Amino acid sequence: MIQLNTAHRPRILILDEDRIMLQSLSQFLSREGYDVKTAQEPVEAAAALEGSPVDLLLADTSLPGTDPAEFLRNVRRRFPHVVVIVITSYGSIEGAVEAIKLGAFDYLTKPIIDDEIRVVIEKAARQQALLFENHALKQQLDIRFGLENIIGHDYKMLKVFDLVEAVADSRTTVLMTGESGTGKSLLARAIHHRSPRRGKPFVEVSCGALPETLLESELFGHVKGAFTGAISDKPGRFLAADGGTIFLDEINSASPAMQVKLLRVLQERQFEPVGASDTRTVDTRVILATNHDLASLVAEGKFRQDLFYRINVVNVRLPSLREKLSDIPLLANHFLRNFVRETGRNVLGFTDAALAALQRYDWPGNVRELENAVERAVVLSRRPQLDAEDLPESLAAFTPHRIGAPDQPRADDDKPMPLEQALEGPEREILERALKRNGWNRQATAAELCINRTTLYKKMRKYRLDVGERN
DSSP: OOOOOOSSOOEEEEEOSOHHHHHHHHHHHHHTTOEEEEESSHHHHHHHHHHSOOSEEEEETTOTTOOHHHHHHHHHHHOTTOEEEEEESSOOHHHHHHHHHTTOOEEEESSOOHHHHHHHHHHHHHHHHHHHHHHHHHHHHHHHHSGGGSOOOSHHHHHHHHHHHHHTTSOOOEEEEOOTTSOHHHHHHHHHHTSTTTTSOEEEEEGGGSOHHHHHHHHHOBOTTSSTTOOSOBOOHHHHTTTSEEEEEOGGGOOHHHHHHHHHHHHHSEEOOBTOOSOEEOOOEEEEEESSOHHHHHHTTSSOHHHHHHHOSEEEEOOOGGGOGGGHHHHHHHHHHHHHHHHOOOOOEEOHHHHHHHHHSOOTTHHHHHHHHHHHHHHHOOSSEEOGGGSOHHHHTOOOOOTTOOOOOOTTSSSOOOHHHHTHHHHHHHHHHHHHHTTTOHHHHHHHHTOOHHHHHHHHHHTTHHHHHHO
């Protein structure tokens, strides 16, 4: 059940050229407990709406020199949160009906009866409270699914954000690639909520979770009797997303027959439900995602080349978590705040040892695995700060293996060695971590380490870190 916003009595503005009517209505509504302002001209009313918060507008729209239809359209366009009640001197049913068509909530006929206006104002107040609640719910959706909710300061993520901003307001098909757990579903919702389609449905389908026979029915619907168990018509997800966005995850798992149907709906926005002969047309924006290399699947003959070219219009690649180590503290603290709020635990942050362990791990499950690790630590820890031992054992004990890195001698071995050779291991580690923190940006890394770029490049060549840059 929706709880209405009853924290304050509605603020009312009355527009009428009749000074006696203004005074009478204003006094009556003030005695009823309302905050009332008055205006005798539309220009004065517009200034009052601009200058102070107003919830309800009681307006005589038949004032000399005023077009009632234009006046109501302007109010609805400029002040959509204001509920309008029209006052008419003539009792014209036709005029009242037209006013309601143009957005007025109700109408009153002069002379106005106290009980009548009392009832209409109370109904209008409930309507205004619903508008307020609807606005609040939309704000919550923006917070939950908006682009601002996707954490990332690494330059790779900033490029993703720029790309999303560029394509969000179009109907262009978007293909998102990246490992499982990198946040493709969250980004698809952010694109939808940043687009003109945000008021329409967002429908998500995991193609890999359904067998081929069910997937076709799930996407395109079916008619009664189309197959065993089809006891009634089913509209399908594409029709449910009409006017909005459909997100097809794990598109690589679609069968060859399903790929043909998807190609048609992407090109023509048309399809036939299973068992039906009539063609349905939809206006649906399509976002797809895969954690496989579709180009390789095309080369192997497992994915249609024409479909690949059709969906690969805008490719948004989400980097894995190990590619953006500098974002790990940001993400970990974001998840920590969320779980502290949900559980009520008194956890203030992470120790340096815990953050070091988080940045040392290679995160095969990416952001989803990090979120689960933080949740576990918050639930199980009894300390004000999460330490390395609060993390899962596999994570805390993880020792990174760097492919292609030469074996480095240990400084604490008994065998004597020159100081320069003993320092190679720590120096390489410092360089690699700084490069990863800065997204392999040499200029930023050199500035952080207070060395020039030529020196940095020579050391990268020495320790074969330029190989890591290319990978």
